Amino acid sequence: MGETVVRKGPRRADAQHNYEVILAAARAAVAERGGDIVLEEIARNAGVGIGTLYRHFPTRQAILEAAFLDEALELRQRAEVLQSAPMPLDALIDWLRLQMDFGAHGRSMGAAVMNAKHTEGTEIQIACVDMREAGAVLLRRAQDAGEVRLDVEIVDLLRLMHGIVIANEQAPDQSRVDPMFDVVIAGIRT
Amino acid sequence: MGETVVRKGPRRADAQHNYEVILAAARAAVAERGGDIVLEEIARNAGVGIGTLYRHFPTRQAILEAAFLDEALELRQRAEVLQSAPMPLDALIDWLRLQMDFGAHGRSMGAAVMNAKHTEGTEIQIACVDMREAGAVLLRRAQDAGEVRLDVEIVDLLRLMHGIVIANEQAPDQSRVDPMFDVVIAGIRT
DNA sequence: ATACTATACGGAGGTGGCCTCCGGTTGCAA
DNA sequence: TTGCAACCGGAGGCCACCTCCGTATAGTAT
Numbered sequence: 476m477g478e479t480v481v482r483k484g485p486r487r488a489d490a491q492h493n494y495e496v497i498l499a500a501a502r503a504a505v506a507e508r509g510g511d512i513v514l515e516e517i518a519r520n521a522g523v524g525i526g527t528l529y530r531h532f533p534t535r536q537a538i539l540e541a542a543f544l545d546e547a548l549e550l551r552q553r554a555e556v557l558q559s560a561p562m563p564l565d566a567l568i569d570w571l572r573l574q575m576d577f578g579a580h581g582r583s584m585g586a587a588v589m590n591a592k593h594t595e596g597t598e599i600q601i602a603c604v605d606m607r608e609a610g611a612v613l614l615r616r617a618q619d620a621g622e623v624r625l626d627v628e629i630v631d632l633l634r635l636m637h638g639i640v641i642a643n644e645q646a647p648d649q650s651r652v653d654p655m656f657d658v659v660i661a662g663i664r665t
Numbered sequence: 666m667g668e669t670v671v672r673k674g675p676r677r678a679d680a681q682h683n684y685e686v687i688l689a690a691a692r693a694a695v696a697e698r699g700g701d702i703v704l705e706e707i708a709r710n711a712g713v714g715i716g717t718l719y720r721h722f723p724t725r726q727a728i729l730e731a732a733f734l735d736e737a738l739e740l741r742q743r744a745e746v747l748q749s750a751p752m753p754l755d756a757l758i759d760w761l762r763l764q765m766d767f768g769a770h771g772r773s774m775g776a777a778v779m780n781a782k783h784t785e786g787t788e789i790q791i792a793c794v795d796m797r798e799a800g801a802v803l804l805r806r807a808q809d810a811g812e813v814r815l816d817v818e819i820v821d822l823l824r825l826m827h828g829i830v831i832a833n834e835q836a837p838d839q840s841r842v843d844p845m846f847d848v849v850i851a852g853i854r855t
Numbered sequence: 856a857t858a859c860t861a862t863a864c865g866g867a868g869g870t871g872g873c874c875t876c877c878g879g880t881t882g883c884a885a
Numbered sequence: 886t887t888g889c890a891a892c893c894g895g896a897g898g899c900c901a902c903c904t905c906c907g908t909a910t911a912g913t914a915t
Contacts, residue, residue, distance in 0.1 A: 486862085486863090487861090487862055487863065487910085487911055487912075488911070488912090489862095489863070489864080489910075489911070490862075490863055490864090490911095493863085493864085513900095513901070513902095514901075514902070514903090515900090515901065515902080516901095518865095523864080523865080524864060524865030524866055525865075525866070525902090525903080526863095526864065526865050526866065526903095526904085526905085526906095527863075527864055527865065529902095529903065529904080530863075530864085533903095534903095535902085624851075626844065627844070627848065628841065628844065630841055631841050631844050631845050631848060634829070634832040634833060634836070634841065634845060635825075635828070635829070635832070635845055635848065635849075637828075637832045638825070638827075638828025638829050638830075638831055638832035638845075639824070639825070639828050640828075641828055641831045641832065642824040642825070642827045642828035642831065643824060646824070651818065651820055651821050651824065654816065654817070654818070654821050655821050655824060655825055655828075657852075658817065658821060658825065658849060658852035658853055659825075659848060659849065659852055660852070661814075661851070661852040661853075662847075662848035662849055662850070662851040662852025662853075663848055663851075663852075676891085676892090677881085677882055677883075677890090677891055677892065678882065678883090679881075679882065679891095679892070679893080680882095680891075680892060680893090683892090683893085703871095703872070704872075704873070704874090705871090705872065705873080706872095708894095713893080713894080714893060714894030714895055715873090715874085715894075715895070716874095716875085716876085716877095716892095716893065716894050716895065717892080717893055717894065719873095719874065719875080720892075720893085723874095724874095725873085
């Protein structure tokens, strides 16, 4: 373990540049095609060889993780901001909606990334744990305020949001997303 | 449209036999690998050439649909049986649990099949519609009994069940499935 | 400025799965 | 038994994945 680790430290200028260009292309590709991105196309769009792409991101998983990292960081930040909102339940609900919006944007990448969340040590794993903990504070506040059932855990909510997004992904009409969300919210209330 | 349709009627004996052998192999493969089955492997296990497989099931989608068809039929049947159960809400809950169990068994095939549910005319589409309608009766009974909110639709419930299964698929622990299910049930109550 | 080398680039090529196509085979009816 | 429509099988083209290594160059030492 820990053999071909991608160096994060100081790199040659061209390497750093390529890394960023590839990542940008990857994000664009993920945004419109979801999880089933075509790696060689990303390399082409980034204007680099396929070998260069694979050096920076040794595995398909690595690219998806990198593309999702920012979202995880932002979701954590949003949670921390909401932690001081006046209405604990509303804050939680707002954050859960964000989860869905981000998930919808990231499309079915979710499955791939969800998997990564559980493999130790990854950068994305740490980011996801942080995000989850920040969300857990929101949940706890709502529970302490007596507005949410005590037997609900944060993972339940994250997975339910994720599930709603995934289940509606292939559907022609997105019109039932809100009702489904409402059901979940009603279900966690005391 | 409607060109290379797979004939359902009388076929030559060897063709009929191969069809069944392939389908059996496909079901076995789907049961353990989910949606990302390897078609050539199925053909190999069935002891037929790849060409034969493709004649009987023109597309990957067709195989998944065929493998899932039985489940849809059975779920419909179960719903019809439960329609005469004494407690409408309990009947609905039981049926939704079945949805999850079947989905869990069918694994991530769900996404592929969910898609098929919305393409017109397919055999699986008809089966799914029938199943959904049978489930809708269960829902309506529970609503008429005043036990379930009126703004809930059957698709919401099916998708939520599907979502729970998918979202938990990659997770190492399945222990949160029941709590998530409970949240949904609590959420649809009046 | 020049030379040197660790670092990085790029794409050819091997692998594997998808799907088509067609020459050969066989069930079945007459 | 014969004939043919139905059926079989797998070779082969395609595409994406991923590795490997010869070439190029940024950064540094002189």
